Amino acid sequence: MPADLQLALLIAILLPASKIIASLCTRLGIPPIIGELMVGVAAGPACLNMLHMRLFSGTPATDAFLLLAQIGGFVLMFIAGLETDIERMREAGPTAFLVALLGVVWPFFLGAGTAHLFGMSWNNAWFLGGALTATSVSISARTLMDAGKMTSPEASVILGAAVIDDVMGLFVLAFLAAACNAKSSAAFGLAPQVSSWIQTTFPVAGAHPLVVEIALILLSVTSFFVVGYGAAKKVIDPLIRLFRKIDATEAVTSCVLALMLLYAVSAEWLGSIAGITGAYLLGYVCAEAKLKTLVERTFSAIGHGLLVPLFFISIGLSSNFRALGGHWLLFGSVFVVAVITKVVGCGTAALSMGMGSVQSLRVGCGMISRGEVGLIVTAMAAGTGIFNESEVAVMVGVVLLTTLVTPLIMRGAFAIHCPEDLDDSHLVTALDGRLISSELSMAEVESQR
Template sequence: MHLLEIFYLLLAAQVLGWVFKTLKQPVVIGEVLAGVLMGPAILGWVHQGEVLNFLAELGAIFLLFMVGLETRLKDILAVGKEAFLVAVLGVAFPFVGGYLYGGAIGFEQLPALFLGTALVATSVGITARVLQELGVLSRPYSRIILGAAVIDDVLGLIVLAVVGGVAQTGALEIATAVRITVISAIFVGVAMALVPLMRHLPLERLPMGSPLGFALMVGVGLAALAAVIGLAPIVGAFLAGMLLAEVREKYELERPSFAVQAFLSPIFFAMVGVRLELAALAQSQVLLYGSVVLLIALAGKLIGGFLGALSQGFRRAVVVGVGMAPRGEVGLIVAALGLAAGAVNEEEYALVLFMVVGTTLLAPLFLRPVIAWAERESNSERKRA
């Protein structure tokens, strides 16, 4: 039965992906809509389950592992200041906007805090797929987005820890936030410190089946370690890919890794569609309030990303802002935690669902033309030089 469901997802993802590619639109949108089509919302041929959820998680891990393989640490460090600013501003603006709007429409303080928290985290997998598809992962604005996404995840986790502490105990859990900050900083710092060692590591002499086997082990291992300390597994996968980027040409890691990603990542995006509860979005109040939450979510990341990356130029700063806009499973997890704790009700949860669906579908649509717009300016600059 699981094999049949995987076949349905892959078939629909390939067909709709091809349709969107033919229409010169991001393939990822077709893959998400494939999940909506095959899932409970329409045909009901595919349902959530442990096997499919696990394959979807692996798809996200291998997508970010591949993105990391095309990103060297020195390139990220070269835009480190901008990435940090983009992450901080891109967390602050949506959080404050969501909190204030929640209060304005009658939410109690705790549901308003959860609404702001749900708007914080970026789903970099969606943006990374579009950047990869357009072949612009080496551009400085792409590195800013990827670097900011790592910092963004840590900041989002800290905000969630604080708000979650308020929900459970009624008090700020400063100690928990500090602990998460320190552990996350150590994890990212150690991964970056290993880069010089990786350059001189003779993979062919290690007691491993092959350099590729070692690379996949590192990717999955760091993803698992990230999950253990509370970060998104894709952060660990991205850092693992960045480590191995130092030896990617020497050991031919990209091509076979891409083959694995090409199988798994469409399942990840299709499962995003399968999980969407479209019936919850049909209520008029959800459509009205949700549209405003969606605008706050888009504007918060756009303004934060734009201001943080303005040193790169106007058009490239717009690309960064749009690239940081997609939300994904993290926003839903935050809302689900609030629902489980009794801090938010079903209607408040539906607003977050509406925002996640909207940013998931709209951000890739806007990202492609703004990248083309920025690339035209870059080409003109190169010609003048």
């Protein structure tokens, strides 16, 4: 069967299945994202192992499916940026930074300590701790969308902190790469490659590789956010107006999609941060654009109708619990540490910044899921021989399981009522009352006419 038909068959099987299971989850009061993830788990190597069936194994169709799923991750984060409450995000800046900081420190040190207690060397243990640092913002963003909480104060802190600790996780990655002289890290972005050249050219820099790498990553990240945000803020509305003049169907959608992909590539290569962060940054800027509704309408259909479900299915497809073998106790302990350190560390930070206890709990729960940076650290450790197959399976399993439980725990946390929720509801009620009064007044004017 030709590769294009194999890809079509994969999507035709998995996409409707994810929507059906997601619908069943919704009826049972379970976040629909769990249904999409579980379809991937069922189709993955732990169950059906669909991608390794004779019909699909070793064909370009499986690679194309996974690549298409990664594009779905970019689209998801762009939509999350569009739905971000800008004013609340700005107000949450200091809180988000402290939440991110403690959300990196606690998992790094306690994760490494736990791994060492189970017999891992400190070199291996530091890598395991590093893999636990960064939060997968895409999972929390989708859960907040499904729950209708994207405009809540907690969402602003969670999204801001997740982006910040993604950057902090890269500094941990640079530290680990310099500590073990991992050659594979040179391929991750422009900064490590420039760092390698500087260390080779200048002996003084070669004697202090960690300082050079940290400095270049800091410069790259700062430059990307400053230049990327400033450029998008200045040109996004004129660009959308220009795209509207193109005499073609959905020209605005196509051109904004291309711009989003360009930001994702730039974030990964020039900014040395995850590509989804670049997509989120552009969406964040578009949230303030005057022509936001033109973009939001079609991206929601493309994303939630096709690409976003494929992204979550692909996460489930990466799971393989069979490789854990006799390491279930290590897996369980690392998983508990991964959950507790985020809930306690991030929740404590939010509480110390004046948020309520329930709100702080929600923030901590929203930071549980792990993602791209954790998998990058794991892959680097595996490529350099630091992690063996079972340790890789432990980390991939922890990433997957934290992804699965985050929506459930977040839903439970948001189900707990607190006084701050009443304040927000009163505000919404007041706004609705003003809108209703305005509509009634307009109706009276029209009747008098």
